[in-house]
Amino acid sequence: MSKGRVTSGMRPTGSLHLGNLLGALDNWVRLQNEYECYYFIVDWHALTTPGGGGAIGYENVSGLTASVMEMAVDWVAGGLDPEKCAIFVQSHVPEVAELHLIFSMITPLGWLERNPTYREMVTSYKIENPSYGLLGYPTLQSADILAYKGEFVPVGKDQEAHVNMTRDLAQRFNSLYGRAVFPITNVLLTEVPKVPGIDSVERKMSKSAGNYIALAHTEEQTSELVRTMFTDPTKIRKNDKGHPEGCVVFAFHGIYNKPEQPTVRFECGEGRRGCVDCKKELAARMNTALRPIRERRAALKEHPDRLMEILREGAQRARSVARETLREVREVVNLPPREER
Ligand code: SF4
Numbered sequence: 001m002s003k004g005r006v007t008s009g010m011r012p013t014g015s016l017h018l019g020n021l022l023g024a025l026d027n028w029v030r031l032q033n034e035y036e037c038y039y040f041i042v043d044w045h046a047l048t049t050p051g052g053g054g055a056i057g058y059e060n061v062s063g064l065t066a067s068v069m070e071m072a073v074d075w076v077a078g079g080l081d082p083e084k085c086a087i088f089v090q091s092h093v094p095e096v097a098e099l100h101l102i103f104s105m106i107t108p109l110g111w112l113e114r115n116p117t118y119r120e121m122v123t124s125y126k127i128e129n130p131s132y133g134l135l136g137y138p139t140l141q142s143a144d145i146l147a148y149k150g151e152f153v154p155v156g157k158d159q160e161a162h163v164n165m166t167r168d169l170a171q172r173f174n175s176l177y178g179r180a181v182f183p184i185t186n187v188l189l190t191e192v193p194k195v196p197g198i199d200s201v202e203r204k205m206s207k208s209a210g211n212y213i214a215l216a217h218t219e220e221q222t223s224e225l226v227r228t229m230f231t232d233p234t235k236i237r238k239n240d241k242g243h244p245e246g247c248v249v250f251a252f253h254g255i256y257n258k259p260e261q262p263t264v265r266f267e268c269g270e271g272r273r274g275c276v277d278c279k280k281e282l283a284a285r286m287n288t289a290l291r292p293i294r295e296r297r298a299a300l301k302e303h304p305d306r307l308m309e310i311l312r313e314g315a316q317r318a319r320s321v322a323r324e325t326l327r328e329v330r331e332v333v334n335l336p337p338r339e340e341r
Contacts, residue, residue: 002034002035002036003034003035004035004036004151004152005035005036005037005038005148005149005150005151005152006031006035006036006037006038006150006151006152006153006154006188007037007038007039007040007144007145007148007150007152007153008024008028008037008038008039008040008153008154009039009040009041009042009045009090009144010024010041010042010071011041011042011045011046012041012042012043012046012056012064012067012068012070012071013056013067013071013207014063014066014067014070014071014207014214014216015070015071015073015074015214015215015216016071016074016075016078016214016215017205017206017207017212017213017214017215018195018205018212018213018214018215019195019197019204019205019206019212020074021074021078021215021293022192022193022195022255023156023192023193023195024154024192025074025075025078025079025080026078026079026192027154027190027192028080028085028154029078029079029080029081031154031188032080032081032084032085033084035152036085037084037085037086038085038086038088038148038150038318038321039075039080039085039086039087039088039314040086040087040088040089040090040093040144040314040318041068041071041072041075041088041089041090042090042144043064043068043089043090043091044090044091044096044097044140045090045137045140045141046064046067047061047133048131048133048134048137048140049121049125049127049134050125050127055208058131058133068089069304069307070216072087072089072307072310072311073297073300073301073307074215074216074293074297075087076296076300076307076310077215077293077294077296077297077300078215078293079293082310082313082314085314086313086314086315086317086318087310087311087314088311088314088315088317088318089311089315090144092311092312092315092318092319093147093315093318093319093322095147095319095322095323095325095326096140096143096144096147096322097143098326099143099146099147099322099325099326099329100136100139100140100143102329102333103139103142103143103146103169103173104136104139106169106172106173106176107136107139107169111138111165111168112135112136112138112139113135115137115138115165116161117137117138117162118130118134118135118137118138121134121137122134138162138165138166139165139169141162141165141166142165142166142169142170145163145166145185146166146169146170146182146185146325147318147321147322147325147326148318148321148322148325149182149183149321149325150183150185151183151185151186152185152186152187152188153166153185153186153187153188154187154188154190155187155188155189155190156189156190156192157189159187160187160189163185163186163187166185167184167185170182170183170184170185171184177332177333178332179332181325181328181329181332193254193255194251195255196248196251196252197209197211197212197248198211198212198213198225198226198228198229198230198248199211199229199230199248200230200248201230201245201246201247201248201251213225213226213286215290215293215294215297216297219287219291219294222283222286222287222290223280223283223287226249226252226279226282226283226286227279227283229247229248229249229252229279230247230248231247231248231249231275231278231279232244232246232247232268232275235268235275237274238271238273238274238275239271239272240271241268241269241270241271242268242269242271242273242275243268243269244264244265244268244269247268249275249278249279249282250264250265250268250278252282252286253278253281253282253285256282256285256286256289257281257282257285264278323340327340
């Protein structure tokens with residue numbers, strides 16, 4: 001029996017990197033066995049920023065569909081099972097856009113202007129003229145969750161605040177119209193491994209920083225990227241005593257070679273392990289772990305019809321829930337009844 005309804009989305013950035021896989025997708029895969037899950041690729045959200053510098057945005061839409069499809073392939077290859085969860089594209093459920101519109105009428109402007117994520121995005125993307133869509137991003141995010149009456153959103157500890165606006169909006173709607181249409185969504189706090197970029201243990205792996213290993217990379221490319229990983233710069237020769245704490249290779253041994261990580265630490269610190277061999281061992285373990293995902297990925301790429309079918313079925317399941325939510329919303333807001341398409 002399901003423990004409740006989970007919703008979560010990812011912005012389309014093409015093939016997943018290890019940070020996406022270990023930091024989000026692996027958790028989603030676990031959740032699909034216990035919850036009723038709705039997972040969507042947020043293509044509309046990709047249009048809230050201008051883009052540029054290779055990134056997708058409203059000024060750079062040429063790679064948008066391809067990016068959505070690459071991500072969908074990796075979701076399924078990474079273990080999301082269309083029999084267990086709904087996998088779909090945000091814009092394939094137009095009811096979300098209608099709910100966003102209705103929510104936008106009752107969202108106080110001050111909530112959006114005070115939103116720290118909005119300010120961060122404007123600063124980090126150096127956006128000179130932020131759009132109406134960017135400011136309203138959290139309202140769309142709330143519609144993404146509440147169209148399916150999402151009870152839980154899986155987040156890391158640092159993202160707890162992202163769900164607050166959805167909770168506030170659900171409360172505001174329910175109290176304005178005197179009916180508990182929406183649940184008050186809770187976070188599902190998740191312990192996820194910290195996944196550093198290949199360039200520094202201090203920086204997170206990300207596409208924009210270019211410090212990533214992707215599922216789409218071949219085993220050879222992966223080994224080459226491991227070879228370039230940042231290590232202890234004071235350890236030049238094999239028998240120099242190293243400091244594994246600041247070494248990216250050591251951090252990844254903690255993920256892909258966990259039982260042996262204490263040995264790696266000991267041998268590095270004692271000058272009994274060289275960086276070249278240490279990297280070769282990590283690359284081999286990483287490639288072994290990723291091989292089944294990459295094989296499923298290749299098989300899916302050969303059958304794009306199967307992927308389209310998964311997305312179509314996922315959108316149908318999601319739409320049947322969202323339609324019912326919108327019927328209820330229209331009723332309490334007292335919009336004239338309409339014939340459903
Ligand atoms: S031996 Fe391994 S853990 Fe130590 S610095 Fe080199 S790569 Fe890092």
